Amino acid sequence: MKNEELKKAAIIRAEGEAEAAKLIAEAVGRSGPGLIAIRKIEAAQEITELLAKNPNIMFVSEKSPNMLMIPATPGVPVPQ
Secondary structure: OHHHHHHHHHHHHHHHHHHHHHHHHHHHHHHOHHHHHHHHHHHHHHHHHHHHHOOOOOOOOOOOOOOOOOOOOOOOOOOO
């Protein structure tokens, strides 16, 4: 009985994901790439909020002097 319920739940979940993908594809078709850009921004905000709540994460500016400032490897370009 339990295996049958798990199988049914997996099918329902897959159908829901397929419907969601269809709706997203339709929305992108109507709105163009702007919708994807908005979704990326929303995802970045969610990730930032999660990271901000974690006391074990420290944000380090690449412009401020810190222990991570090691000499560049010869021949490897440094991002500006």
